[in-house]
Amino acid sequence: MTLTLDAPRIVQTRALLQVSNVSKTYGPVKALQNVSAHAYPGEVLGIVGESGSGKSTLLRMMNLEETPDQGSYTLDLPDVQGNLFDLDRFARRMLCATRIGIVYQNPHLGLLMKHSSSGNVAERLLVAGERSFAVLRQKATEALDASEFPLERLDAPPAELSGGMQQRVQLAKAIALEPALLLLDEPTTGLDVSVQALVLDTLKRLQQDRKITMVIVSHDLGVIRTLADRVMVMRRGEVVETGLADQIFQDPQHAYTQQLVHAKL
Amino acid sequence: MSLTTLTKPWEAMSYGFLDGSAKRELRRKTLKSVAVPGCQMPYASREVPMARGWGTGGLQVSLTLVNPKTRVKVIDQGADDSVNAASIRRFIARVAGTPTTMDTLEADLIQSRHRIPEEILREDQILVLQVPNPEPLRPVQPNMSIARQMHADADYGRMWLQLYEQIVRSGRVMQGASYPSLVHGRHVMTPSPIPRWDVPKLNMSKHLTILSAGREKRIFAVPPYTRVEPLVFSDVPYKVEEHGHLTCYRSGTKGFFMNEIPQDDGTSTFEVSDSEWGVKAIRKGAGEPVTTGETWYKNGEMPE
Numbered sequence: 330m331t332l333t334l335d336a337p338r339i340v341q342t343r344a345l346l347q348v349s350n351v352s353k354t355y356g357p358v359k360a361l362q363n364v365s366a367h368a369y370p371g372e373v374l375g376i377v378g379e380s381g382s383g384k385s386t387l388l389r390m391m392n393l394e395e396t397p398d399q400g401s402y403t404l405d406l407p408d409v410q411g412n413l414f415d416l417d418r419f420a421r422r423m424l425c426a427t428r429i430g431i432v433y434q435n436p437h438l439g440l441l442m443k444h445s446s447s448g449n450v451a452e453r454l455l456v457a458g459e460r461s462f463a464v465l466r467q468k469a470t471e472a473l474d475a476s477e478f479p480l481e482r483l484d485a486p487p488a489e490l491s492g493g494m495q496q497r498v499q500l501a502k503a504i505a506l507e508p509a510l511l512l513l514d515e516p517t518t519g520l521d522v523s524v525q526a527l528v529l530d531t532l533k534r535l536q537q538d539r540k541i542t543m544v545i546v547s548h549d550l551g552v553i554r555t556l557a558d559r560v561m562v563m564r565r566g567e568v569v570e571t572g573l574a575d576q577i578f579q580d581p582q583h584a585y586t587q588q589l590v591h592a593k594l
Numbered sequence: 595m596s597l598t599t600l601t602k603p604w605e606a607m608s609y610g611f612l613d614g615s616a617k618r619e620l621r622r623k624t625l626k627s628v629a630v631p632g633c634q635m636p637y638a639s640r641e642v643p644m645a646r647g648w649g650t651g652g653l654q655v656s657l658t659l660v661n662p663k664t665r666v667k668v669i670d671q672g673a674d675d676s677v678n679a680a681s682i683r684r685f686i687a688r689v690a691g692t693p694t695t696m697d698t699l700e701a702d703l704i705q706s707r708h709r710i711p712e713e714i715l716r717e718d719q720i721l722v723l724q725v726p727n728p729e730p731l732r733p734v735q736p737n738m739s740i741a742r743q744m745h746a747d748a749d750y751g752r753m754w755l756q757l758y759e760q761i762v763r764s765g766r767v768m769q770g771a772s773y774p775s776l777v778h779g780r781h782v783m784t785p786s787p788i789p790r791w792d793v794p795k796l797n798m799s800k801h802l803t804i805l806s807a808g809r810e811k812r813i814f815a816v817p818p819y820t821r822v823e824p825l826v827f828s829d830v831p832y833k834v835e836e837h838g839h840l841t842c843y844r845s846g847t848k849g850f851f852m853n854e855i856p857q858d859d860g861t862s863t864f865e866v867s868d869s870e871w872g873v874k875a876i877r878k879g880a881g882e883p884v885t886t887g888e889t890w891y892k893n894g895e896m897p898e
Contacts, residue, residue: 418743418747419747422747422749441755444755444759445759445762445763447762448755448758448759448762451755451758452751452752452755455751455752455754455755455758456749456751460754460827460828461827461828461829462758462761462827462828462829462830463829465758465827484762484763
């Protein structure tokens with residue numbers, strides 16, 4: 330059974346992100362089957378599920394890194410129209426560079442490890458066309474500061490930083506252009522508990538200050554419970570339950586969700 | 595009609611060393627590269643009796659363009675008299691019967707490694723530059739398939755990132771030769787390892803520049819009157835080497851690109867890199883009648 334419950338405070342607005350009936354097959358494996366998801370402006374949508382449930386595939390599609398076999402994807406932004414899966418490579422790159430930010434679980438996917446931390450943030454601004462060194466420097470510093478990155482290490486390469494610091498650089502890079510949508514793929518996995526808490530605090534503060542729409546993927550229910558307004562539970566490429574975070578955690582309807590929640594508790 | 599009548603008589607060697615199909619290939623790719631300024635065109639680079647890396651790309655273009663009346667000049671790091679320049683010049687003369695010259699003004703075709711002569715080239719002259727590494731994106735993207743996509747998308751953000759990193763680490767842009775430059779507002783090219791001093795000479799120049807990499811099998815061109823803009827930040831101006839105030843110890847000429855010659859006492863003397871320009875200055879000083887052309891740089895400065 331699929332239960333859909335929307336928050337009363339956000340149900341009256343139009344969804345910023347709308348993914349509809351998306352399916353994807355890798356050889357014999359059905360990674361996603363008719364999955365739909367939406368997120369309202371300023372909302373944090375959490376996606377949980379076991380490994381192989383398709384949550385990261387869905388997130389990569391939201392970042393236009395993957396194209397589904399079928400389905401559509403729209404963003405309700407003034408200059409963005411139509412099914413985004415129909416965009417060509419160049420248009421996808423420009424859209425992702427300017428309107429969508431992503432933080433990967435593995436910093437190697439999101440960062441140039443031998444370049445400076447500020448350079449990593451500046452790269453995003455450069456792709457968007459900024460050509461003033463002073464402005465690049467200033468905006469990179471501001472973004473790193475907002476991510477609570479220690480500014481005395483501004484030009485240290487990520488290869489010399491701890492895992493938590495690397496995630497902060499990724500976060501700074503993702504928010505440098507104030508994106509409409511921030512995607513987080515297991516942003517705290519692999520970090521120790523105290524660093525996890527600090528990164529989550531930063532994310533929470535950023536979300537409150539900037540009202541960025543976020544989609545966070547994690548198998549850690551604690552992370553989802555801390556950040557998400559609404560939760561989508563996935564299993565074997567399908568959505569089994571969607572609802573407000575409190576409802577999902579306090580009164581899970583689907584047997585698999587109950588199993589997940591109780592396993593955590 | 596028989597096969598004998600249709601085929602040309604046997605010859606020990608084709609004119610200009612390369613056979614007809616090789617020349618046709620090079621001419622087609624040269625035309626393509628002129629049509630899309632700065633875009634690298636792959637071509638079937640042939641074997642020539644010279645090691646890869648010694649100017650085989652430039653040599654193939656020169657051999658394709660010459661006819662018995664083409665006056666050829668070959669320079670290596672600005673010098674007409676280096677072993678490599680002399681060998682290539684003699685080879686072209688031997689296989690194509692072309693006259694050769696050291697005077698920039700007399701030359702129809704100039705093959706060069708790492709320099710552009712100091713005298714302004716005319717519309718009827720062609721400059722062929724030897725290129726060791728034609729891909730400007732290689733330092734930032736080792737995967738050449740992705741690099742080609744980046745060219746297609748004009749995705750050059752990482753080129754600027756490279757400059758950003760240099761300024762952050764060293765306080766200034768450290769890129770010396772091969773300074774990445776945007777051609778006709780579209781493709782970024784590496785203008786072969788010419789010094790920064792020479793890059794402004796390519797901008798809106800009257801002559802055709804063909805850049806060829808034999809080992810990498812890539813050819814690209816800057817047609818006459820085409821914009822060539824070095825990549826710079828809007829607030830960090832492009833700077834050439836500070837040679838404008840240096841004087842050549844042999845010819846006394848001043849305001850041109852110099853070769854630094856370290857001395858035993860730790861100091862340096864300098865001689866003008868364009869050897870023929872230095873020779874002209876010496877002969878002029880000795881009272882001989884010498885024709886000199888207008889130079890790109892005036893008093894060590896490139897006019898706006």
